[in-house]
Amino acid sequence: MPASVTQRQIARTVLAERGIARLAELRNAGVTAATMSRMERNGEVVRLARGLYQLPDAELDANHSLAEIAKRAPKAIICLVSALAFHGLTDQLPRQIWLAIGRKDWAPQPEGPATMRIVRFTDCFLNESVETHVVEGVPVKVFGIAKTIADCFRYRNKIGLSVAIEGLQETLRQRRATPGEIADQAERGGVGTVIRPYLEALTANG
Structure with a gap:
């Protein structure tokens, strides 16, 4: 027809x-x-x-699963280990996609191959340092690097302190954010005293 x-x-x-x-x-x-x-x-x-x-012949981006999730949950923001991986700051390939949503936002249901870990952020943490990247034609929201490092230390009990430290080391090594920017975000996130010794140790030798 x-x-x-x-x-x-x-x-x-x-x-x-x-x-x-x-x-x-x-x-x-x-x-x-x-x-x-x-x-x-x-x-x-x-x-x-x-x-x-x-389409079956669509070229898949390395961040394909992020695009898939963003299409289903456009308000959600890629955070924590998934944001580290997106920014190239960890060797870990997270088995789950870490998503930040508001306290009262609808939580997207897992479907298809991508599984999710939902973290609920208060508005002041949710609306700060959000970047939009286009993946496979889909706008994907991801937290900026300095904020992601601060968040990783804030949620160290969920993701593991070693992951947060690795992200911090890589950020400084690649010069993707300054110690000052990271310290500022850490203070805003209430983890300034937690992150300070690691920042000082990693920047002591230049």
Whole structure:
């Protein structure tokens, strides 16, 4: 049927432009759920999770799972170990994606291959030092480097002190943030006294 062919073309165009698209976006473009189901059965699209699609030949970014999560939970912010990995500050590949959301925000449900760890931040911590990076055409919110280091020390009991120290070492080694910027964020996060000895030890020899 011509209408079906047209819908297929629209679906392919939307997915080519956006990388990952939700069913709601495809519907808004004039593509029905039935068409998407047929395309999935025929191998024309890949269903990543419920209502989330991608073209089968799409080039996957190393941060593909972050794009997938951001599409489903656009308000959530990549934090802690996942933010360290995104910024290239840890050798660890987190098994879960660490997400910061507000105290009263809806928590996205795990679906598909990506699993999540939700951390609820108060508004003052949630709205500070947020960067937006585009991954596979999807805007992904990630905390900035100095704030991520401070947060890792704030949540050291959740992620492990060794992970926080490694992130701090790498940040200073790569000169991605200054000791002053890190100390400032640590003070704001209430962990200034916790991080100070490590900062002093790591900067003592220049």
